[in-house]
Amino acid sequence: MINLNAISLVYQKELKALFKSSLIYIVASLFCIISGWLFYNYLISAQEFTNRTIDQLVIAPLYGNINFLFLVFSPLLTMNSFAEERKNHTLDLLLTSDLTEMDIILGKLLGMMTGVCFLLLLTLIFPITLSLSGHGNWPVILSNYLGIFFCTFCYLSVGVFASSLTENQIVSSLLGFSILMAVLLMAASGGITKNYIVGQIFSYLSTPFHFEALSRGSIRSYDFIYFLSFSGIFIYLTFIKLISRKW
Amino acid sequence: MNQSLALQVKNLHKEYPGVEVIKNISFDVKKNNIHAFLGPNGAGKSTTMRIISGLLPASSGEIFVNDKLIDTNPAYCHQNIGFLPENLPLYQDMSVEEYLVFVRNIHTIKTHDKTIDFETIIKRCGLDKVRNKLIRKLSKGYKQRVGIAQTLSYDADLIILDEPLVGLDPNAISEIRELILDLKERHTVLLSTHQLHEVDLLCDEITIINNGKILINAKKGELELEKYFKENVH
Ligand SMILES: Nc1ncnc2c1ncn2[C@@H]1O[C@H](COP(=O)(O)OP(=O)(O)O)[C@@H](O)[C@H]1O
Numbered sequence: 001m002i003n004l005n006a007i008s009l010v011y012q013k014e015l016k017a018l019f020k021s022s023l024i025y026i027v028a029s030l031f032c033i034i035s036g037w038l039f040y041n042y043l044i045s046a047q048e049f050t051n052r053t054i055d056q057l058v059i060a061p062l063y064g065n066i067n068f069l070f071l072v073f074s075p076l077l078t079m080n081s082f083a084e085e086r087k088n089h090t091l092d093l094l095l096t097s098d099l100t101e102m103d104i105i106l107g108k109l110l111g112m113m114t115g116v117c118f119l120l121l122l123t124l125i126f127p128i129t130l131s132l133s134g135h136g137n138w139p140v141i142l143s144n145y146l147g148i149f150f151c152t153f154c155y156l157s158v159g160v161f162a163s164s165l166t167e168n169q170i171v172s173s174l175l176g177f178s179i180l181m182a183v184l185l186m187a188a189s190g191g192i193t194k195n196y197i198v199g200q201i202f203s204y205l206s207t208p209f210h211f212e213a214l215s216r217g218s219i220r221s222y223d224f225i226y227f228l229s230f231s232g233i234f235i236y237l238t239f240i241k242l243i244s245r246k247w
Numbered sequence: 248m249n250q251s252l253a254l255q256v257k258n259l260h261k262e263y264p265g266v267e268v269i270k271n272i273s274f275d276v277k278k279n280n281i282h283a284f285l286g287p288n289g290a291g292k293s294t295t296m297r298i299i300s301g302l303l304p305a306s307s308g309e310i311f312v313n314d315k316l317i318d319t320n321p322a323y324c325h326q327n328i329g330f331l332p333e334n335l336p337l338y339q340d341m342s343v344e345e346y347l348v349f350v351r352n353i354h355t356i357k358t359h360d361k362t363i364d365f366e367t368i369i370k371r372c373g374l375d376k377v378r379n380k381l382i383r384k385l386s387k388g389y390k391q392r393v394g395i396a397q398t399l400s401y402d403a404d405l406i407i408l409d410e411p412l413v414g415l416d417p418n419a420i421s422e423i424r425e426l427i428l429d430l431k432e433r434h435t436v437l438l439s440t441h442q443l444h445e446v447d448l449l450c451d452e453i454t455i456i457n458n459g460k461i462l463i464n465a466k467k468g469e470l471e472l473e474k475y476f477k478e479n480v481h
């Protein structure tokens with residue numbers, strides 16, 4: 001059912017469009033400024049503590065915040081994806097071709113994921129700096145990257161879904177952001193509720209709960225099951241939205 | 248079976264919740280003809296064309312393209328129908344050539360047929376001078392040509408053009424008209440319009456639709472269009 005050839009045609013188109021647009025560069029510069037500033041601050045404040053490690057003082061909060069930045073920027077990266085195809089009527093072109101709805105969705109998501117990897121590459125400067133001064137704990141750092149990668153894949157699939165619902169880019173990014181916020185707030189509700197089981201369910205459903213384990217360097221298979229089912233659900237919803245024109 | 252027909256529409260019916268938009272229409276399009284689908288705004292031309300090209304489902308009825316039922320042969324239809332929707336489906340940030348190559352590629356995933364003579368298409372559509380320009384920088388007339396070139400880029404048999412002459416200046420109209428007349432040699436063209444005089448200049452056969460019903464099918468010259476329109480179309 002999945003045709004790599006077809007996906008790669010959409011992927012290449014998306015990638016070209018992404019790196020031709022100014023959006024990715026604006027996001028990249030904002031992203032660098034904010035994360036650089038955070039890194040610098042965590043380093044400075046780390047000097048005041050002597051009883052804790054760099055892992056706890058710099059790496060964990062830094063990557064936690066980078067993950068949050070991706071949550072904020074993802075709806076911006078995806079707001080164009082289907083909204084623009086609708087506005088320019090090019091969705092008609094794709095849907096009357098050999099491409100299937102799934103080819104289109106996956107090609108777009110992978111294109112966006114490549115953009116995200118580009119942003120992540122820029123952040124490699126932080127662990128490199130750390131390891132030059134002898135503080136690079138690479139297993140934990142890599143597990144953080146793994147966590148951000150999978151979390152962002154989830155954020156992007158939400159964003160792509162939001163974009164498939166409307167022609168309007170602003171509405172699309174606000175909608176994507178709201179869904180992500182709701183998922184994030186589930187973690188908070190999980191902490192508040194007195195009922196243990198309900199609390200556990202809420203935490204399990206929220207992304208931060210799963211990122212947190214990875215950010216400590218603990219790799220548990222059920223976190224990946226969560227990430228894949230989370231993004232799978234939103235990919236499927238987008239698919240339903242696209243084929244619903246046939247009903 | 249009828250070898251000479253490129254398109255057969257049989258008892259096509261389409262309704263949206265509470266409204267019947269297409270009411271049991273039937274008509275045929277002969278091979279290598281230019282066939283006009285004529286009717287006032289809101290008659291149901293675009294809806295019919297979107298159903299033929301597989302973008303919309305019909306409520307009931309059958310459509311055959313080269314004797315193949317479209318519902319059971321979607322891939323065949325994707326390869327053998329070139330569709331230009333009412334709103335041009337253009338990627339504004341691609342160059343003309345990049346765009347045409349992309350359209351060809353997404354239509355030839357299954358056939359792997361990359362032998363189409365691109366140069367001829369670009370020349371025929373008068374796009375030689377602008378082939379490396381971004382689509383967003385083109386005039387309306389050139390954008391329309393790119394839209395038509397797109398339908399030719401994978402060598403489809405049946406070319407469906409929804410209002411290809413709307414919103415163009417007289418010069419552009421006569422150029423696009425020449426282009427469409429030129430398509431007849433290799434393709435069958437179904438084009439919708441609400442402009443009576445264009446039908447006389449372009450088409451071999453006419454199907455008139457009004458309020459979702461077919462009023463008449465006629466050959467060119469069989470019908471006094473203007474008189475007929477005054478008396479029957481409200
Ligand atoms: N999604 C829809 N829901 C309800 N009615 C629709 C929808 N799309 C089109 N129509 C109606 O169908 C009729 C035919 O439209 P259309 O095929 O665009 O006409 P034409 O192309 O001949 O101008 C119009 O009256 C229009 O209002």
Ligand SMILES: [Mg+2]
Pocket residue numbers: 289292293294333410
């Ligand atoms: Mg129309």
